[in-house]
Amino acid sequence: MAHPIYNKNRQKIRKLPDKAETEAWVEHIFQWLFSIGEDYSDADFFTAREAVLKTELEKILNSILTDHETKTVVKDFFNALETIHSWLEADLEAVFNFDPAAKSRSEVLVAYPGFFAIAIYRLAHQLWKSKVPVVPRLISEYVHSKTGIDIHPGAKIGERFFIDHGTGIVIGETTIIGNDVNIYQGVTLGALHVSKAKAEEKRHPTIGNKVIIYANATILGGNTEIGNDAIIGGNVWITNSIPKQSLVYHKSEIVIKNKAPFPEPLNFVI
Template identity: 55%
Template sequence: MESLIKKLSQSHRDCPQCPSPKVVHTFFENVLGLLFPDYASELLKEEEQISEKIEELKHTLSRVLIRNKHLHDGDGAEIAYQFFKRLEKVYELLLQDVQAMFDGDPAAKSTTEIIRCYPGFYAVAAYRIAHLLHEMGVTLIPRMITEYAHSKTGVDIHPGAKIGERFCIDHGTGIVIGETTVIGDCVKIYQGVTLGALSVEKSDADKKRHPTIEDYVVIYAGATILGGDTIIGENSIIGGNVWITKSVPSNSKIYYQAKMYNPGSDETDTYIIKN
């Protein structure tokens, strides 16, 4: 027991100011509640209240970054200031995402339903907030935010991914979007889609390992698209359960065709590409 106590004591000394998951999660929830009152613990109906809340959250982020200089290369207070200065752009992107999800789902009765009920919205909101911090050179905290959303929604989006406007996730559960994925505008993704890497070698960590999805692409449930050189051309439709490791031209339709098994036959399952 004494040996364990010594090891744990050293571990705690080595991490004196690490931001706890609770602190980071609370910060994210408060930012989300600031942007969308549906998530707020209290409504801020006056502009002065909004200003005070922003200053409070700015102070919280500044304090965390100043105490954890190993998580960034800049000035903690300046990063916090710039984060909230650029938050309006995140808000505008999220409003577009909400509208895309509403337009793309006939079951949705209102944008309020999207915001309050759809895991895709929650996951994308976490991603966009985390991505802003990631762009500003902050490490670990963006991952803590997106992993928190992952645990609540089943949608795993790395904060390093680059995602364009009007991004629509339908259902969401089981979606994985890797760190170097690039997604264009007006892309729609269904549950179980993986945008992943062909290699998991550490030596490839700084390379583009994940696919590029161009504008106006729809990817149906269960599709797996792998590789940093793989590009899905604009206006393409990727059918359910396909496995793609090579680029697809623009305006393509990819779907899986299963054939009946006949003993002695050489026929196998095939993928069909239509332009």
């Protein structure tokens, strides 16, 4: 009797990038970019580490791209790193300036999951722009598993982006975020309709410049735009555009009663 899940006509799955090697490369390049854990003041050592990182990336990409494609992508990626690094330095400065709990640049680098998520998103986004399959998503999902922050590498995020706390944040593929935006934990920038037929359409919202989005706010839809300088309060649900300089908040009622008139609670154990 044939095995119930065996199909002799099943096509062989093509080789995929190595997950462990990709995750290790993510950690290595983050440390190299910000000179963490080693003495990068030696120019020769710095250059040697760069060569190793290029070789590691080539090995990862060779499983899914031709040799020529791999060399082109790696060259473009490392040529873009100077610009990416300058953006990340601005992101780092934004975190340090905005968060009173941040005591030093080093603390942000090694202890802030929001900054790590932004940094690796910017690297994955560069590979996404080069139309590299699988690897950008593999990178973003590694960061998701490590930080609880889910940023699709296809999203477009402006300068000086700040994520505070971060757990539970979801930023969809076609999201556009302007400059100087602050986002708190639990925020969802998602789609109203999930359909394969509309996969190439803009499904996620556009966030203007200098917008603050507080915890657990949900903003949905490709036609939804949040205007510049708007403040979006916690727990709101938004599916329509919001004008610039608006304040949007969820109104809830808190009732406090005297518990004395109530009978004594029963004691029980489950």
